[in-house]
Amino acid sequence: MVPVMRASLFITCYNDTLFPETGRAVVRLLERLGVDLDFKSKQTCCGQMHANTGFRGEAFSQAKRLVRLYQDAETVVVPSSSCVAMMRDQYPGLIEEMGNEDLRKQFAALLPRVYELSEFLIDRLGVEDVGAYFPHRVTYHASCHGVRALHLGDRPYRLLAKVRGLDQAPLANTDRCCGFGGTFSVKNAEVSSAMLAVKLQDVMATGAEYCTALDNSCLMHLGGAMHRQYAGMKTIHMAQILASTETEPAEACA
Amino acid sequence: MSHAATDRPELDPRLAAPFPEAAAQTLRNPQLRKNVAHAIDVIQGKRGRLVAEKTDWQDLRAAGSAIRTHVLENLGFYLELFEERCTAAGGQVHWAADAEEARRIILDLLRQENASEVIKIKTMTSAEIQLNPFLEANGIKAYETDLAEIILQLGDGEPSHIVVPALHVNRSQVREIFARRMGLEHLSDDPKALTNAARMYLRQKFLTIPTAISGANFLIAETGSVAVVESEGNGRMCLTLPHAMITLAGIEKVLPRYQDLEVMLQVLARSATGERMNPYTSLWTGVTPGDGPQRFHVVLLDNGRSKILAKPKERQTLKCIRCAACMNACPVYRQTGGHAYGSVYPGPIGAILTPQLMEMHHAQTLPFASSLCGACYEVCPVKINIPEVLLDLRAEAVNQERKQGVRFFDPMYLGLRIANLLFSRAWIFHTAQFFGRIGAKLVTRKDGWIHSMPSVGGKWTQTRDLRGLPNQTFHEWWAARGSEPGKEAK
Amino acid sequence: MSSPVPSRQRILGAIHTATESVAKGAAQRAEAYAELPRTYTRQGKMNAEARIALMIERLREYDAEVVESTPEDLSAAIASQLAASGKHTFVAPAGLPAEWLATGFNWKMDRDLANAEIEQVEGVVTASFCGVAESGTIVLHHSAAEGRRVLSLLPDWHLCILRASQVVETLPEYFDRCPGPPKLVTWISGPSATADIEMTRIKGVHGPRFLHVILVRDQSAQPTVN
Numbered sequence: 001m002v003p004v005m006r007a008s009l010f011i012t013c014y015n016d017t018l019f020p021e022t023g024r025a026v027v028r029l030l031e032r033l034g035v036d037l038d039f040k041s042k043q044t045c046c047g048q049m050h051a052n053t054g055f056r057g058e059a060f061s062q063a064k065r066l067v068r069l070y071q072d073a074e075t076v077v078v079p080s081s082s083c084v085a086m087m088r089d090q091y092p093g094l095i096e097e098m099g100n101e102d103l104r105k106q107f108a109a110l111l112p113r114v115y116e117l118s119e120f121l122i123d124r125l126g127v128e129d130v131g132a133y134f135p136h137r138v139t140y141h142a143s144c145h146g147v148r149a150l151h152l153g154d155r156p157y158r159l160l161a162k163v164r165g166l167d168q169a170p171l172a173n174t175d176r177c178c179g180f181g182g183t184f185s186v187k188n189a190e191v192s193s194a195m196l197a198v199k200l201q202d203v204m205a206t207g208a209e210y211c212t213a214l215d216n217s218c219l220m221h222l223g224g225a226m227h228r229q230y231a232g233m234k235t236i237h238m239a240q241i242l243a244s245t246e247t248e249p250a251e252a253c254a
Numbered sequence: 255m256s257h258a259a260t261d262r263p264e265l266d267p268r269l270a271a272p273f274p275e276a277a278a279q280t281l282r283n284p285q286l287r288k289n290v291a292h293a294i295d296v297i298q299g300k301r302g303r304l305v306a307e308k309t310d311w312q313d314l315r316a317a318g319s320a321i322r323t324h325v326l327e328n329l330g331f332y333l334e335l336f337e338e339r340c341t342a343a344g345g346q347v348h349w350a351a352d353a354e355e356a357r358r359i360i361l362d363l364l365r366q367e368n369a370s371e372v373i374k375i376k377t378m379t380s381a382e383i384q385l386n387p388f389l390e391a392n393g394i395k396a397y398e399t400d401l402a403e404i405i406l407q408l409g410d411g412e413p414s415h416i417v418v419p420a421l422h423v424n425r426s427q428v429r430e431i432f433a434r435r436m437g438l439e440h441l442s443d444d445p446k447a448l449t450n451a452a453r454m455y456l457r458q459k460f461l462t463i464p465t466a467i468s469g470a471n472f473l474i475a476e477t478g479s480v481a482v483v484e485s486e487g488n489g490r491m492c493l494t495l496p497h498a499m500i501t502l503a504g505i506e507k508v509l510p511r512y513q514d515l516e517v518m519l520q521v522l523a524r525s526a527t528g529e530r531m532n533p534y535t536s537l538w539t540g541v542t543p544g545d546g547p548q549r550f551h552v553v554l555l556d557n558g559r560s561k562i563l564a565k566p567k568e569r570q571t572l573k574c575i576r577c578a579a580c581m582n583a584c585p586v587y588r589q590t591g592g593h594a595y596g597s598v599y600p601g602p603i604g605a606i607l608t609p610q611l612m613e614m615h616h617a618q619t620l621p622f623a624s625s626l627c628g629a630c631y632e633v634c635p636v637k638i639n640i641p642e643v644l645l646d647l648r649a650e651a652v653n654q655e656r657k658q659g660v661r662f663f664d665p666m667y668l669g670l671r672i673a674n675l676l677f678s679r680a681w682i683f684h685t686a687q688f689f690g691r692i693g694a695k696l697v698t699r700k701d702g703w704i705h706s707m708p709s710v711g712g713k714w715t716q717t718r719d720l721r722g723l724p725n726q727t728f729h730e731w732w733a734a735r736g737s738e739p740g741k742e743a744k
Numbered sequence: 745m746s747s748p749v750p751s752r753q754r755i756l757g758a759i760h761t762a763t764e765s766v767a768k769g770a771a772q773r774a775e776a777y778a779e780l781p782r783t784y785t786r787q788g789k790m791n792a793e794a795r796i797a798l799m800i801e802r803l804r805e806y807d808a809e810v811v812e813s814t815p816e817d818l819s820a821a822i823a824s825q826l827a828a829s830g831k832h833t834f835v836a837p838a839g840l841p842a843e844w845l846a847t848g849f850n851w852k853m854d855r856d857l858a859n860a861e862i863e864q865v866e867g868v869v870t871a872s873f874c875g876v877a878e879s880g881t882i883v884l885h886h887s888a889a890e891g892r893r894v895l896s897l898l899p900d901w902h903l904c905i906l907r908a909s910q911v912v913e914t915l916p917e918y919f920d921r922c923p924g925p926p927k928l929v930t931w932i933s934g935p936s937a938t939a940d941i942e943m944t945r946i947k948g949v950h951g952p953r954f955l956h957v958i959l960v961r962d963q964s965a966q967p968t969v970n
Contacts, residue, residue: 013677016728017687018721023728039732044677050670052626052645054652058674065678090645144627177585181625186713187666188623190278193717194287194589195625224718227703289942296943313784320780327766328773330759343927349752401949402940418940425942445941453949460950461859477925487897487936487951494893495859505755510777512925516916517784519931523879530802530879531915531933534951536893539927544856545892546928556755564762 006036007120008073010066012080013045019216021251025243026079026117029132032243033125037077040069048086051094053183060098063091067107075124076114079239081215082182084116085149116146117239118155118214128158134244135165139208141199141222142174143215156214156238163241169206176202180221196225204231212238263412263593266384267612270596273619277594286422290414290591293421297582300528301633308524317517319637322573325475325508326563332475332508333554339478343540345550352557353383359553360385360467360500364394367498367549369465375482375489376400377469378416378576379502379555381598382611385467396467397459399488401452408435414592414600417526417578422591456488466492466547470503471575472518473552476511479539480552483522485532493536499547504555506563506572518575521635525579558611567646571606573636578603580630580640586623595620602630606643614650621647665709684729691723698722786920788878788913792963795877795913799906800959802880806934807947808955815962818905819843822869825903825956831866835895839888844869844905854895862894867901868952873926874918875911881933882906882957883918885926893930902952904932907960 007030011023030037047062066087070076078084088111095107121127140160146152160168179185179195186192203211203222211226213219216237223235236250244250264270271279280286305311325332337347348363350356364372372389374380374396386396386407398407402420406413409431413419420428429443432451441451468489472481480501482489493499509518515537523532541550562568581587581601592600597608597617605624609617621644630640661667676686697704704720706712714720726734760767768776788795803810813821823846826834833850835857845851852865871889872882882904884890896902912918936951947953 011728013683017690017723020724020726020728020731024731027732039729041729041733042680043729044680044683045673047677050674052648053666053670054645054648054650055670055674056649058670061674062677144625144629148628148632175629177625177627177629179585179625181627183666184622184625186710188274188277188586189713189716190274190281191586191590191623192625194281195585196717198585198589220720221718224714224720227719227721228705228717293943310784313781316781317784324776324780327763328768328776329763330756330767331773333759334756349750349755351751351754355751399950400940401938405940418943420940421943423941425944428941445944445946448941449938449946449949456950461863474925477927479925479927485936486938486949488949490893490897490930491950494897505759512922513916513919516786516919517782520784520915529933531876531881531931533932533934533936535929535931535933537926537929542928545886545894554755556751556758560755560758560762563759566766 007075007077009039010078012083022237025240029243046083046086060094077120079117081146085145122155129162130242132163132242133246134163134241137167137208138210139169139171139206141213143218144177169208172202178218211235265412267597267617273623277590280590280594289424297528304524322636335475345540348553350555356383356555357388367465371395371463372465373397373463375468375492376403379469460491464497466496467500473508481537483535494546498549500551502553525577525635562610570638579633583629583633602640618651694723786916790913799877799911810957812959833865834867835865837891862898865899868895868899869903872906875906877913884930886928901954903956907962909962
C-alpha cells in the first residue's frame with residue numbers, strides 16, 4: 001500500500017521520558033492513516049525549558065541541534081503545542097541573535113514543515129475522522145500555547161467530535177491558564193497550585209471520566225492533582241484517544 | 255522578610271519580598287481572592303461584550319500600537335514640541351531625571367504657592383515617586399480625592415490595581431474605614447451611602463484648597479495639552495477649581511496630535527472599565543484666563559524610562575497607556591492580587607515595567623511571576639508583547655546572577671546546566687534517563703506514583719503527585735520495535 | 745545633589761542616544777506619521793434617524809433624561825425641563841441665547857462668578873459642541889454658550905442642549921468636525937460614577953448627578969416618540 005506521506009516524529013524530551021504511551025499512540029494512529037513515520041534517534045529537546053527560564057545560550061544550542069537534525073525531514077510531527085510554539089515564536093529570535101546565516105536558512109526552510117499533531121491531521125492529512133473509538137465522557141483542556149500561540153481554534157474539537165462513542169463535555173473558562181507554565185510550576189509553586197485549584201474546579205464540574213489535551217505538560221499538572229486528591233478523573237493525551245479503536249483500545253493511562 | 259496579613263503591603267520594589275514569598279501570603283487570604291476575582295470578572299465581562307461589539311477592534315489595536323511606537327521612536331522631538339506649545343499657552347514645563355528630583359520640584363512649586371494642603375487626582379506616577387509621604391514629611395498634607403484612593407489613604411492601605419486600586423477591599427471593609435476616619439458611626443455598608451459619605455467629605459476640600467496635583471493620561475505634543483480620563487468628577491474638580499495646578503507625567507505619555515485621541519479614547523475606556531467611554535474626560539492647554547488654574551506646571555518624569563527606551567525589544571514597555579487590561583486578564587493576578595508584586599505597578603505590565611525602572615537591581619523575581627499564558631498580550635490595546643519582554647528580562651536576570659556567581663550551587667541552576675549537557679548528546683540523555691529511572695524508583699510508591707520529592711522536586715509534590723518513570727522510554731520502544739510486522743502500514 | 749548639566753539636557757540627551765537608530769528627520773517623520781495604519785472605522789454608516797436614535801438610547805442607558813424638541817419649541821422645552829426639576833436657581837453661561845432664559849426662575853448670568861456663588865446654584869443650562877452617538881458622549885468646547893468649565897461641574901443638575909445636526913456616529917467623526925484642536929474640552933458620557941466599591945456602579949459622586957438633554961430636531965427628520 002502506498003503511504004500517504006512521510007513524516008518524522010519529534011517526540012519531545014518529556015514525552016520520551018514520562019509519557020511514552022503518547023508516542024506509541026501517535027505511531028499507531030499515523031501508521032493507521034498510512035503515514036510512513038520515522039524517528040530520529042538522536043533527538044533530545046527543543047530548548048523551551050531553558051529559554052523560558054532565562055538560559056538563552058543553552059536554549060540556542062539545543063535549537064541549533066534540532067534544526068540541523070531535521071534538515072532533511074519532509075514533515076515533522078510534534079505531539080506537544082508548547083514545543084511547536086517554541087520553534088515558531090522563540091527560535092527566530094534565538095537564531096537571529098546567536099546563529100549564523102546558514103542556520104537561519106536551514107531554520108527558515110524547516111519551520112513550514114513542522115506541525116503540531118492536530119495541525120498535521122487536519123491541515124496536512126486533511127482528515128477529521130481518524131477512525132477512533134473511545135466510549136467515554138471526555139472534556140478537552142485547551143492549553144495556552146495551543147490557543148494563543150498556535151491558534152489551533154476548533155481543530156481539537158472537530159477531531160474529538162468524530163471519535164465514535166465519545167461524549168464531549170464542554171469545559172468552562174477554557175481560555176484560563178491551568179497554572180503549569182513550565183518551571184513556573186516549581187518556581188512559583190504556590191501560585192501554580194492556586195491556579196490549578198481553580199482550573200480543577202471547572203474540570204471536575206464537567207463530570208467527565210477523562211480530561212484530555214494536546215499537551216502532556218498541562219495534563220501532568222492536572223493529573224498530578226487529581227491523583228493526589230483521589231478526584232476520580234483521569235487525564236489522557238488526545239493522541240491516545242485518537243489511536244484508540246474497538247480492537248485496540250487506548251492503553252491504560254494516568 | 256515576611257509580612258503578616260495585617261501589615262501594610264510593601265510596594266517599594268527595593269524593599270518588597272520576592273514574588274513567590276509575597277504571593278504565598280496573599281494566596282492565604284480568601285477574602286482578598288474573592289474580592290479580586292469578583293472585580294476582575296465584572297470588568298472582563300463588560301470588556302468582552304464591548305470588544306465583541308466593536309468590529310474594528312483589531313484595527314484600533316494596530317493603530318494604537320503604531321501611534322505609540324512612532325512616538326517612542328521620535329520621543330525627543332515630540333517632548334520638545336509639547337514643551338514649546340505648552341509654554342506658549344502659559345504653562346511651565348519642568349524636567350525631572352529621577353524620583354527625588356521630581357519630589358523636589360513639586361515641593362518647591364508648592365512652597366511657591368504657600369500650600370500647606372493639596373488635593374490630588376489619582377496618579378500612579380505620584381505613587382511611583384512616593385510623593386505623599388515626602389510631602390507629609392515636609393509639612394504638606396496631600397488629600398487624595400479619587401474614591402479608591404481615599405479608601406486607601408484613610409485605611410492606610412496600598413493600591414493593588416492601577417485603575418481600580420481598591421478592588422481588593424469590599425464594602426464592609428470600606429464602611430469600617432469611613433466610619434472610623436470620617437466619624438460616621440451609623441454609616442451603612444451600602445455602596446451608595448459610602449459614596450455619598452465620600453462626596454460630602456471632599457466637597458469642602460475641592461472648594462477651598464487652592465492647589466492641585468494631577469497625573470496625565472496623555473500629553474498632546476501638537477497643542478501642548480493634557481488629557482485626564484476619569485469616572486467620578488474629582489478630576490474635574492481638581493483641575494478646574496484651584497488656582498494652581500501641577501501635572502506629573504512620565505515622558506512616555508505623549509501623543510503626536512489631538513486627533514490621535516480618537517484611537518486612544520476608544521481603546522482605553524473599553525479596556526480599563528469595560529465602558530464605551532468613561533464618564534468624564536478633560537483636556538486643557540496651558541492657562542485659560544478666567545477658566546481654571548491660572549498657574550500651571552507640568553513635571554516631566556524620566557526615572558528610568560529613557561533607559562528602557564534604549565533597548566529595542568524592551569521599548570514597547572513604554573507604549574503602555576495604563577489601562578490595566580493585562581492584569582484583568584491575568585490568571586496569576588486573579589489569584590494573588592496586586593500587592594504580591596511589591597510595586598505600584600502590578601500584574602503583567604508591572605512584571606516588566608517595575609524591574610526595568612529599577613534597572614534590574616530589584617524586583618528580579620517579577621519577570622518569573624508568569625506562566626507565559628499570553629492572555630495579557632491578547633488584550634493589550636497597544637499590543638505590547640509582554641511575554642516576549644518577560645522572557646528577555648528573565649535572561650537578563652539570569653545573566654546578572656551568573657556573572658555575580660551567586661547562584662552557582664542553586665539546585666535549579668545546577669539542574670538546568672546539567673539538563674543542557676544531557677540534551678547535547680542523545681547518548682548522554684539516554685544514559686541519564688536510564689539512571690533517572692533507577693533513582694526514581696527510590697521515591698516511587700506502590701501505586702506507581704511519586705508523592706514526595708526532595709529539593710526543587712518537592713515544590714511539585716507539595717500539591718501534586720507525579721507518575722513514576724515508565725520502564726521503557728519511547729525511543730527504547732521504537733528501537734526494540736525495529737522491523738516488526740506491525741510497522742507496515744495497514 | 746544638583747547636577748551641573750540641567751536635567752532637561754540630560755533627559756533629552758539620553759532620549760536622543762536611546763533612539764538614535766530609529767528617530768527620523770522632520771520630513772521622514774511627517775511621512776511616517778502620515779503612513780500610520782488607520783484602518784479602523786472613521787466614518788459611521790448610520791443615517792441621521794438611526795444616529796439620533798442611538799444617541800438618545802445611549803444617553804438613556806446612562807440614566808440621562810432625554811427629551812426631543814423642534815427648534816421652534818426649544819424655549820418652551822427648556823422652560824418645561826426647568827419647571828419639572830423643582831429647582832429655582834440656575835446659572836447660565838455668559839453667551840447662552842437669551843430666549844433660553846425661561847422666565848419664572850432665578851437666573852445667575854456667569855460674569856466671572858466666584859466658585860462659592862456657583863456652589864449655591866441648583867442647576868445649569870448649557871449648549872454643546874457635539875454628540876457622539878456610539879458612546880452617548882456629549883462634547884463641550886466651553887464656548888460662550890457652553891460656559892466655563894466650573895459651570896457644568898458644580899451644580900447638581902445640568903441641562904444640555906444638543907442639536908441633531910451636531911450628532912455624529914463615531915468618535916473619529918467628532919475629531920473631523922473640530923476646526924482645529926480646541927484649547928479646553930470636556931467629554932461627558934453620563935453622570936459621574938464610580939465602581940470602586942465592589943465594582944458596583946454608583947452614580948453621582950462629584951459633578952452633576954442629574955443630566956438632562958434636549959435633543960433639538962434641527963434637521964428635516966421627524967421626531968420619534970419620546
